[in-house]
Amino acid sequence: MxxxxxxxxxxxxxxxxxxxxxxxxxxxxxxxxxxxxxxxxxxxxxxxxxxxxxxxxxxxxxxxxxxxxxxxxxxxxxxxxxxxxxxxxxxxxxxxxxxxxxxxxxxxxxxxxxxxxxxxxxxxxxxxxxxxxxxxxxxxxxxxxxxxxxxxxxxxxxxxxxxxxxxxxxxxxxxxxxxxxxxxxxxxxxxxxxxxxxxxxxxxxxxxxxxxxxxxxxxxxxxxxxxxxxSYDFDIFNRLYEELPLACYLPSRRIDGPADLRAALIQRGVVMARKNLWDQAIADFEQALNESTEPLGPQTREVARKMFSSKYGCDQLLNDEPVVADVAKLARRSPAGRQLARAIARGMYWRIREAAQQLRFGKAARYSAAAAALELASARQAAATQTEPLARQAEEA
The missing domain is CATH 3.90.550.10 (Spore Coat Polysaccharide Biosynthesis Protein SpsA; Chain A)
Known part of the structure; x- marks a missing residue:
């Protein structure tokens, strides 16, 4: 050649x-x-x-x-x-x-x-x-x-x-x-x-x-x-959060409507979480849920599951309980928020298995507790969503 x-x-x-x-x-x-x-x-x-x-x-x-x-x-x-x-x-x-x-x-x-x-x-x-x-x-x-x-x-x-x-x-x-x-x-x-x-x-x-x-x-x-x-990645992505157009977080690099905007915000939030920029991540997730009340599609849920797949791990999350609480709050906002929190929780499961295989049982327990908190918040939101129509019917009667 x-x-x-x-x-x-x-x-x-x-x-x-x-x-x-x-x-x-x-x-x-x-x-x-x-x-x-x-x-x-x-x-x-x-x-x-x-x-x-x-x-x-x-x-x-x-x-x-x-x-x-x-x-x-x-x-x-x-x-x-x-x-x-x-x-x-x-x-x-x-x-x-x-x-x-x-x-x-x-x-x-x-x-x-x-x-x-x-x-x-x-x-x-x-x-x-x-x-x-x-x-x-x-x-x-x-x-x-x-x-x-x-x-x-x-x-x-x-x-x-x-x-x-x-x-x-x-x-x-x-x-x-x-x-x-x-x-x-x-x-x-x-x-x-x-x-x-x-x-x-x-x-x-x-x-x-x-x-x-x-x-x-x-x-x-x-x-x-x-x-x-x-630490250097943190600084680089802190800058990128301000400078990189949001559309760059989609493969198409185009935002055509609320669904694309929400998908881009969730993808950017996942990227920022993987770099331990949790304030930016939570802000993106909150804005994403404000953009559309439609259910999350399978691709967006898969993106959310990857939040804890960083090759460097997510140990800082385990030492920052307010982050887990902030994600749990997302579940209580809407059915889409419930889907998002549950997808994030599902992404923790392989971290739990990884820690257990390494005989780091304390770490596995902390990940398990964080995942359980998100699953519980999701379940409560689902239950509330199911009881709302019944309550309205009782009021009308």
Missing amino acids: NDSGIAIIVPTYNRATLLPDCLDSILTQMQPADRLIVVDDGSADDTQAVLARYEHRVAPMKIENSGKAAALNIALERADLEFVWIVDDDDVIAPTARQDLMQVFAADPEADIAYGRHLRFHADPQSGERVLDETGHWTHCEPERFLVATLEDMFVHQPGMIVRRGLYDKVGPFDTELNRSVDYDMLIRLALAGRAVASDTVVFYQRQHDGIRGSEAQPVDAGDREDVWQ
Whole structure:
């Protein structure tokens, strides 16, 4: 298959021991038109010595430590080929990844992003051999739903996607104010502006390790990485709540009437809840119920059930009883509110099973109590709805 070449960018910082695995996996499948740009973000280890071993096969750059976003922006200035592939320095590219991803563009010339799956692995501490772990978080979706699915959770990572260079020009540089979630912020912007098409093949292996993340000025310990990621995601979505048009929360990106408006509000509320922006979520749910009294359709109920499916979990909910009380109030407002609360409760059930399987019975009990509160509120609203006609008949008699 002919193509005009890929600029492959590897930003690296103090990963001299891991970098060779990454570079070797890329070099084995590069074609003559491709270029491999490695940006050393001020490493203090043996990174330069490692790069010297790859003389004439990579285009190395060394800059003062400025963080991943700045390193990527500098590299993008030199990425003058039609496609860009950003690969993290601790990951390994699958042997047929280039072929699989470029085949997506060949099959769909309108695609701006080609992406695929990943598996996780760790190195055996004794032998150093790679040990495959569970599959990485993945969502099957059509191109039209990619933006909404990405807003719900990041499931496509930079090593797992090749992007047309012109799309990066269209959306602008990486945000240098972000120490973490740089790639998530960019992925949302790319999804807003371009068409993303999936390959179901595994295109890279994501290394699990305890190394330091972040920059020299803002290092992140491995044990803190999820909390830090969530805090940056919180800030990103707090901004998006104000800036992103509500229509973007629908696959059609159009709002034609009250039903669409309600569906968009519920979808945005679910997204915000998954990022622990509960005030915004509850406000959206309340407004959604004001827009229409019609019953919720099956698709909207399914969206509501996904509120607790975030890959980071929803532990903050368990420590915030007023949130559960606010959702329970929705059930008492209308039959549609009852449907919404019940769908949300049903979404907790797999969290209950997950906690029990992990022998975290206290957590399972708290989720069970929250789900029971919502189910009870829904049942009371249903009972009240059934008795209202009887009461009216008695008054008329």
